[in-house]
Amino acid sequence: MFIGIDLGGTNIAGGLVDASGQIVRSISKPTLVERGSDAIIADIAEIIQTLRTHSEDVESVGIGIPGIADPHTGVVLACVNLNWYDVPLREKLETIVGIPVFIDNDATVAGVAEFQVAQKGQYTNAVILTLGTGVGGGLLVNGEVVSGHHGIGSEMGHMIIGENFYDCNCGRNGCLETFTSSKAIIKYTKHLLENGEVSDLIMTAAHGDINNINGQIIFDAAKKGDALANKVVDRLVKYLSRGIINIICVVDPEIILLGGGISNAGDFLVDKIKLALEDLKYYKNSALAKIEIAKLKNDAGIIGAAIYAKMHQ
């Protein structure tokens, strides 16, 4: 048995996972970021110890963190959303729980779940883009998970692909994340509404308050033919396909999976992306990566972290 921890800005979710990637039991606690790293690490340890009371043979723990980790040292280098910098997460946790702990980026471990468990290891060159509040990435090259020499690889959400009307959390302008995350499309929708464009469908679904607008409302309106919503989706598609082309220009994977909240738009989104990619091909008959929706949804974080631990111990 393995324990997978999905450390998010809102919740810490932990699960007991068997070697085949099935969640046997899970627990969730609010993260309460403002408490700082030591209190949060104590809660992670408590989740681990509670899960261990349900199995005598837990071999190791994997943790997906929402930022940059050094998988070799187990140090969280930078989590902007948690305000963590240089936190020796592995060392601190191993001291408390006494079994091996492995950490990596949350999208990287979500990729492990999708590629190793959901896709049963059939792909050896693959990418996952998690299109949530932010945009994360996971990368598999020649069957190995790639996090880069300094642990800052597979952060595809921070590729710079254009100029945007607002800056990214990371301080740069033009990051893929600022065009293709749920936060990005919400911001752009508000931007259009505040600049005189109208959408009855969106405003009705949002009960008249633009602060209620979310990704689901935008995609629902787009599917019903709403002009403003389609303008927002078209912009997302333009930049997401540009980001996908750039990933192809570097590693040319066999498949690119789309996960996160935005991926709930399903085939409506995938069909548009495929059409846009046809126009962006390097040459007419060029083969391109398959584009598919990720399968595991919210469980990918826990399952992937656990299987990541299994792979690395």
Added chain:
Amino acid sequence: MFIGIDLGGTNIAGGLVDASGQIVRSISKPTLVERGSDAIIADIAEIIQTLRTHSEDVESVGIGIPGIADPHTGVVLACVNLNWYDVPLREKLETIVGIPVFIDNDATVAGVAEFQVAQKGQYTNAVILTLGTGVGGGLLVNGEVVSGHHGIGSEMGHMIIGENFYDCNCGRNGCLETFTSSKAIIKYTKHLLENGEVSDLIMTAAHGDINNINGQIIFDAAKKGDALANKVVDRLVKYLSRGIINIICVVDPEIILLGGGISNAGDFLVDKIKLALEDLKYYKNSALAKIEIAKLKNDAGIIGAAIYAKMHQ
């Protein structure tokens, strides 16, 4: 002994290379693209046979092609500059010369030369960007040369990183190549001059004819403080550092080498790139790939193709 062939749009260069990567003898012929692939393949075969008269133990041949190859089948999928599409180069050549032939992209084999020979294999995660007439890329991940699942990987020159005033040869707009190749900076310099900006230094060096402007003239003028030349170099630096950040966001290599004609600008260019990268870091204390000038210059193509053959036979 191995034979390396550097197939370019202007010349076909071939060399007899020993197992340590030293060129023992070399030959060059004009490509004369308009003759079509069969005549050019016949010339490549002739170069190979001539080189073999100087050594009895040539084991195999490597060829770097200026475009996209499928290393598994040995088919040239697309070379825009040669107007070659789906040319079975390996099969045709092996039929004539009777020894194994291996093909891959020219920048990929240049990377093999730099990383295996010049850097003596000390880096296992590395990138080379060849900044010539176009921009090519070579990629090493976990010690393996990566050309991607469909053979269209490590084409970093075609990442889309902005909007440009002219389209790329590949048909897209905003490719890295259209901001950072020698062709790109020449085009931008002419664009500025034709739109009323002036540079006495550049026009004197070009003997009064803007069609004589080349990369060397632009960098020489920039080093002497010429305002227009520095505007051109600053734009190159802005987009090249953006491209480098995007490569880091995907594979985070230990080192990025700059080759090709533009790299003759040396430290003048490297220092500016490093400064720009400091501003583009994902977080303040983030480690970044080393940026260095490639060492082998024009010989990289022949040496790399030969060593590529040695690695793959």
